[in-house]
Amino acid sequence: MRCMAAAGAGAGMEAGTAAMGLRERKKQRMYAELSETAIALFLEKGFDKVSVAEIAAAAEISKPTLFRYFPAKEDLVLHRFQDHEDEASRIVAAHPQGKAALDALRDHFLAGLAQRDPVTGLNDHPGVLAFMRLLYGTPSLVARMHTYQTRSEAALAEALGGGIGALLAAGQIVAVQRTLALENWRRVAAGESADAAYEDAVTAAELGFGQLRNGLDLNLS
Numbered sequence: 001m002r003c004m005a006a007a008g009a010g011a012g013m014e015a016g017t018a019a020m021g022l023r024e025r026k027k028q029r030m031y032a033e034l035s036e037t038a039i040a041l042f043l044e045k046g047f048d049k050v051s052v053a054e055i056a057a058a059a060e061i062s063k064p065t066l067f068r069y070f071p072a073k074e075d076l077v078l079h080r081f082q083d084h085e086d087e088a089s090r091i092v093a094a095h096p097q098g099k100a101a102l103d104a105l106r107d108h109f110l111a112g113l114a115q116r117d118p119v120t121g122l123n124d125h126p127g128v129l130a131f132m133r134l135l136y137g138t139p140s141l142v143a144r145m146h147t148y149q150t151r152s153e154a155a156l157a158e159a160l161g162g163g164i165g166a167l168l169a170a171g172q173i174v175a176v177q178r179t180l181a182l183e184n185w186r187r188v189a190a191g192e193s194a195d196a197a198y199e200d201a202v203t204a205a206e207l208g209f210g211q212l213r214n215g216l217d218l219n220l221s
Contacts (some may be wrong), residue, residue, distance in 0.1 A: 124193045
């Protein structure tokens, strides 16, 4: 399972910066509160049985206000993935000199497995399982998730240097990560504990990134 002027501007500019920071924090808090309110209703009643008007009423705001934050009903659920949308690109951008970008992504994914990061699919907490059942059991949410994955691929391709080669590599990397996570989710959804599935998940991740390393000519450092 989250950005001075000259001395003459002085304290006024600092106050303005602080105020902007406060407004942004309030905005992000509203995003989170609306998302969690909606998800609670979806888990209780089912995604298709909850209307936007019901969500707005529960959050004590108007429908137009809700739509200013979330243009689509599905985005209320997928907001939980917002911090992960450009995660791969951030890992590549921050990877140390002398280390291949693909190795940095592999190490990050393995660390996620060890930490039982829900994004890796290897998490058997009841709340996470309920959320994932909602996500993968709702066709419109699965379809909307492809939009997020497309943006993730584009951001990763840019971090890899841009161009068609980077875009092709990014698509394959994101596909491997998605496949690994789905397989981990399948196992825990079937009743296997995350701890029991961990060793096989690590082996699969090593295999997946190994195939990428052998099949992709990234030549990145």
